[in-house]
Amino acid sequence: MNLNPREIVASGLCIGCGGCTTLQPEARMRWDGDGHLKPVASGRWRQPNEFSQVCPFSPEAANETTIAAALYPEAPHGDALIGRYAGAYVGHVAEAEYRMSGSSGGMVTWVAAELLRRGLVDGIAHVTPRSRDEGDGRLFGYRISRDSDQLQQGAKSRYYPVELSEVLREIAAVPGRYAVVGIPCFIKAVNLLRRENPLYAERITHTIGLFCGHMKSARMVDSFALQMGEQPEEVAAIDYRVKNPDRPANWYTAQLTFEDGSTRRQDWWHLVDGDWGSGFFMNSACNFCDDVVAETADIAMGDAWVEPYSSDGMGTNVVIARSPLMLELVNDGIAQGRLQLSEVDHAFVSQxxxxxxxxxxEGLAYRLARGNAPVQPVKRVAPSRAIPTRRKLIYRMRQAISRESHRMFRLSNAMRWPAVYIRWGRAALATYHGLAYSRGRVGQWVDRFIDPKGGD
Incomplete structure (x- = not known):
């Protein structure tokens, strides 16, 4: 099945990574109507065979298990959830301002800076803020940093659409050794390119992965602005997670900066779309991903969302080192007192x-069993409906919210009436919470009147 990018986009399986643009020089990434980035090219897409091998969601591409087996054949540990690895840790950076300037424990920037400090790479491809007048009005984008000062500009989490096309072109044009920082599907795309293209295999020497829940569209920023009483087009910058040592790390606070220099702050739980797990503005491709912890990255980091770490407002990382070099970097950092990390096992990481x-x-198995994707993905999870009915309803509600949030936001914009979206969002969120968390009336109704082993 040699699909081309247009077919992947139409199927809802395009994550917008931009890897496919390397196959067609005139191809570019552009906004679609819902605030996602998609590939665009004039005329017919060439090289469908090659595209099928480099798109991370293509049914023909190598999966994460196959890629990791080739990259880390000597990794001493393996787990069905977190993949192959050489060592796993929890903790934070102890030196300088890495921890304070990052959203979590500072490990992503520290590892990237260490690669530069040791002369192992010439540049780091990572995400940094942009001004509205750059690149189709994007607030964030990939760039290549070649010193620690530039690198620090990319600290913190960015829940915003970005793509790799520009930095991949720069890597192809400028000889050197590069590391790429990215979410699991982006790192997979990079590794698929390395498998197919000797130039990228030579120049991209290291990968740094970020744990990922799902990708959001640019509409989330617009929604936050409207709920704070401001116009989306006036947003100049956003900090998704303002760090406050006096509050738990999982109490997210968003800060928007506007063109006139003013700022607004709001806790996520006061925003109708601030419950991450409910799926507002989620990219549809994320419904068909089975990699949480960047299984094909040399090293991967995420937040430690268990106590006592989730209550530490300074932030704490979980770290998975897969390659021998990354294991060495981490262990050297611990020995030198630059990293405060404790070794953990795969069960802790998955928890x-x-x-x-x-x-x-579980959710992916159910979505695959329902079989309503225009192009049926090939995943490492077997289709299954063998889950309780409450869980089925949660997964279906989450998928509906991700789809309808975009539609209702478009309608709200067309009517010039933000309340249309906001009121719908509150109702959708209340229904979702009733299914997912409530043991009140909605939860009791579900448990009492629906057979937990029932059908669809």
Whole structure:
């Protein structure tokens, strides 16, 4: 099945990574109507055979298990959820301002800076803020940093659409050794390119992965602005997670900066779409992903979402080192007192990401069994309906919210009436919470009147 990019986009399986643009020089990434980035090219897409091998969601591409087996054949540990690895840790950076300037424990920027400091790479491809007048009005984008000062500009989490096309072109044009920082599907795309293209295999020497729940569209920023009483087009910058040592790390606060220099702050739980797990503005491709912890990255980091770490407002990382070099970097950092990390096992790591694994394994199995994707993905999870009815309803509600949030936001914009979306969002969120968390009336109704082993 040699699909081309247009077919992947139409199927809802395009994550917008931009890897396919390397196959067609005139191809570019552009916004679609819902605030996602998609590939665009004039005329017919060439090289469908090659595209099928480099798109991370293509049914023909190598899966994460196959890629990791080739990259880390000597990794001493393996687990069905977190993949192959050489060592796993929990903790944070102890030196300088890495921890304070990052959303979590500072490990992503520290590892990237260490690669530069040791002369192992010439540049780091990572995400940094942009001004509205750059690149189709994007607030964030990939760039290549070649020193620690530039690198620090990319600290913190960015829940915003980005793509790799520009930095992949720069890597192809400028000789050197590069590391790429990215979410699991982006790192998979990079590794698929390395498998197919000797130039990228030579120049991209290291990968740094980020644990991922799912990708959001640019509409989430617009929605936050409207709920704070401001116009989306006036947003100049956003900090998704303002760090406050006096509050738990999982109490997210968003700060928007506007063109006139003013700022607004709001806790996520006061925003109708601020419950991450409910799926507002989720990219549809994320419904068919089975990698939470960047299984094909040399090293991967995420938040430690278990106590006592989730209550530490300074932030704490979970770290999975897969390659021998990354294991060496981490262990050297611990020995030198630059990293405050404790070794953990795969069970601890998977526990910190339990919600993500439920969505990407149990939930994915159910979505595959329903078989309503225009192009049926080939995943490492077997289709199954053998889950309680409450869980089925949660997964269906989450998928409906991700789809309808975009539609209702479009309608709200067309009517110039933000309340249309906001009121719908509150109702959708209340229904979702009733299914997912409530043991009140909605939860009792579900448990009493629906057979937990029933059908669809």
């Amino acid at each position: 910190t990401q339990a919600a993500g694994f439920r969505q990407r394994r």
